[in-house]
Amino acid sequence: MGETHSLEERFQAYVDAENKVEPKDWMPEKYRKTLIRQISQHAHSEVVGMLPEANWITRAPSLRSKLILLAKVQDEAGHGLYLYSAAETLGADREDMIKDLLSGKAKYSSIFNYPTISWADMGAIGWLVDGAAIANQVMLCRTSYGPYARAMVRICKEESFHQRQGYEIMMQLARGSEEQKAMAQDALNRWWWPSIMMFGPRDEDSPNSAQSMKWKIKRKSNDELRQEFIDKTVPQAEFIGLTIPDPDLKWNEEKGQYDYGEINWEEFYQVIKGNGPCNAQRLAARQKAYDDGKWIREAANAYAEKESKRKAEKVA
Amino acid sequence: MNNSDLYEYTLRLGDTALILGQRLSEWCGHGPVLEQDIALTNIALDQIGQARQFLQYAAELKGGDTTEDSLAYHRDAHQFRNLLLVEQDNGHWGDTLARQFFFDTYNYFLFERLMKSSDERISSIAQKAMKEITYHAQWSAEWIIRLGDGTEESHDKIQKSINDIWMWTGEMLEADELDLRMHEAGIGVDLTEVTALWNDKVDEILKLATLEKPESAQHQRGGKRGVHSEKLGYVLAEMQHIPKSYPNSKW
Numbered sequence: 001m002g003e004t005h006s007l008e009e010r011f012q013a014y015v016d017a018e019n020k021v022e023p024k025d026w027m028p029e030k031y032r033k034t035l036i037r038q039i040s041q042h043a044h045s046e047v048v049g050m051l052p053e054a055n056w057i058t059r060a061p062s063l064r065s066k067l068i069l070l071a072k073v074q075d076e077a078g079h080g081l082y083l084y085s086a087a088e089t090l091g092a093d094r095e096d097m098i099k100d101l102l103s104g105k106a107k108y109s110s111i112f113n114y115p116t117i118s119w120a121d122m123g124a125i126g127w128l129v130d131g132a133a134i135a136n137q138v139m140l141c142r143t144s145y146g147p148y149a150r151a152m153v154r155i156c157k158e159e160s161f162h163q164r165q166g167y168e169i170m171m172q173l174a175r176g177s178e179e180q181k182a183m184a185q186d187a188l189n190r191w192w193w194p195s196i197m198m199f200g201p202r203d204e205d206s207p208n209s210a211q212s213m214k215w216k217i218k219r220k221s222n223d224e225l226r227q228e229f230i231d232k233t234v235p236q237a238e239f240i241g242l243t244i245p246d247p248d249l250k251w252n253e254e255k256g257q258y259d260y261g262e263i264n265w266e267e268f269y270q271v272i273k274g275n276g277p278c279n280a281q282r283l284a285a286r287q288k289a290y291d292d293g294k295w296i297r298e299a300a301n302a303y304a305e306k307e308s309k310r311k312a313e314k315v316a
Numbered sequence: 317m318n319n320s321d322l323y324e325y326t327l328r329l330g331d332t333a334l335i336l337g338q339r340l341s342e343w344c345g346h347g348p349v350l351e352q353d354i355a356l357t358n359i360a361l362d363q364i365g366q367a368r369q370f371l372q373y374a375a376e377l378k379g380g381d382t383t384e385d386s387l388a389y390h391r392d393a394h395q396f397r398n399l400l401l402v403e404q405d406n407g408h409w410g411d412t413l414a415r416q417f418f419f420d421t422y423n424y425f426l427f428e429r430l431m432k433s434s435d436e437r438i439s440s441i442a443q444k445a446m447k448e449i450t451y452h453a454q455w456s457a458e459w460i461i462r463l464g465d466g467t468e469e470s471h472d473k474i475q476k477s478i479n480d481i482w483m484w485t486g487e488m489l490e491a492d493e494l495d496l497r498m499h500e501a502g503i504g505v506d507l508t509e510v511t512a513l514w515n516d517k518v519d520e521i522l523k524l525a526t527l528e529k530p531e532s533a534q535h536q537r538g539g540k541r542g543v544h545s546e547k548l549g550y551v552l553a554e555m556q557h558i559p560k561s562y563p564n565s566k567w
Contacts, residue, residue: 003559047350050344050345054344055437057342057344058555059556060558061389061559062366062385062389062567063334063364063368065567066341067364068360070364073345074344074354074358077353077354078354080350081351081354084350108396130430150369175455210511217446285346288346289345289346289353292346292409293348296352296409297467297472298461298467298469299403299463299467299469300462300466302466303465303466306465
């Protein structure tokens with residue numbers, strides 16, 4: 001017992017000194033498990049997050065916008081790969097992680113359970129959803145686990161590009177015809193609250209946060225990140241003449257921050273529990289890709305085995 | 317060389333790249349493993365990129381206020397000049413792969429020759445695209461081999477996919493009047509040359525994959541002159557829906 005205690009103390013001192021934890025370093029079991037959960041759910045979010053946007057690739061209204069959207073969704077698949085690799089450095093198995101996603105045991109970001117019902121949603125997702133993701137990920141560039149921090153540095157570069165592209169779509173719509181402007185406002189109305197829910201529960205309702213902050217996995221609290229996001233995003237909406245759908249939103253001179261209305265936490269917890277508008281469809285799509293892909297993965301494995309046998313025979 | 321021939325020929329190249337890119341992008345997010353989702357989306361991206369270059373050129377040849385987008389979004393099926401092959405359904409992964417393999421093999425030999433086109437614009441587009449097409453051809457051939465020489469199930473499935481798509485492959489290898497005129501002008505290519513190379517490559521890969529080449533020489537034609545299969549109307553309805561609903565808007 002005494003020795004375990006001292007290992008944990010040494011670990012804490014190590015992260016307190018802003019050192020990065022690497023795969024072969026000793027780490028508390030709970031630190032490892034927390035990270036596997038967080039990184040794999042982050043990976044799943046990238047993969048499930050491809051679906052709402054992929055929904056509009058075939059309908060993108062210009063060839064340029066089609067190309068940009070395709071490239072973006074492809075980047076997300078790549079982010080998924082980085083993150084699965086990062087989780088694997090902690091001893092997790094990608095196949096198991098995917099099974100946990102499909103069974104509903106592992107979560108993914110609540111935002112991807114909302115439907116994309118107009119082209120403007122591509123703008124709103126890029127601007128708001130990627131914007132919220134970036135706020136979170138910029139913080140994670142300084143997370144204490146080395147492979148996760150390095151994945152975040154690479155991912156953030158691409159994400160900020162996506163966010164600018166999303167804002168560009170919104171700007172184009174907001175400055176377009178009356179119909180386009182209405183489309184943009186409608187998308188903002190539907191995506192605003194789900195986006196600020198992305199930061200998770202209120203600090204007082206987020207029981208794991210304290211330990212994660214202590215281990216420097218998280219560097220800022222949910223509410224801190226949410227506030228920063230709101231303060232940054234409100235002027236962007238004003239700049240293009242769109243209205244944030246929150247009657248309680250107002251600048252607080254004293255704090256130097258925006259006050260904002262109450263989040264619908266009932267909706268948030270329902271979505272997390274699997275009862276959002278698209279939870280069933282998103283998982284069904286992933287399950288179908290997995291099931292339909294079975295014979296292809298088996299073929300690739302069988303062929304690889306035959307090839308290595310043939311090579312071995314050649315050498316002999 | 318008259319301008320309308322060059323325009324038609326450029327449209328064929330652009331439309332074929334566009335419709336294939338459109339089909340492949342339907343796969344995005346639904347591939348059998350993440351790596352192959354990325355690979356196929358990447359090919360879709362290359363196809364759309366090539367389509368834009370050819371359609372930009374076609375728009376310039378047409379003049380007036382024609383743009384790549386007016387060509388893509390405001391023509392109807394009878395005005396599209398893509399090969400019938402590329403508008404066929406994705407089906408399952410094997411169906412998509414069979415279509416892709418036959419197309420990529422053709423496209424590789426086609427673009428190898430288009431790089432030497434006397435039309436500078438076409439030759440420069442082809443040179444840029446060649447790196448991408450080389451990757452596509454290698455990727456799809458590898459998958460044909462993997463599926464053919466994988467499990468019994470994958471062997472039977474890909475053999476059926478090959479048999480099913482076969483009737484749409486002949487059109488790309490068959491020269492019509494326009495192909496002949498373009499070849500004579502040094503802009504287009506000699507499709508008999510492409511056909512011979514295509515047959516050799518297809519034979520080689522199918523043999524490695526332990527698969528049979530279908531025997532039928534019968535094939536469907538019409539895409540190059542705007543007579544399409546029943547599939548294209550649906551592809552266009554989906555692709556063109558927004559610009560047609562809001563014809564005066566910019567995106």
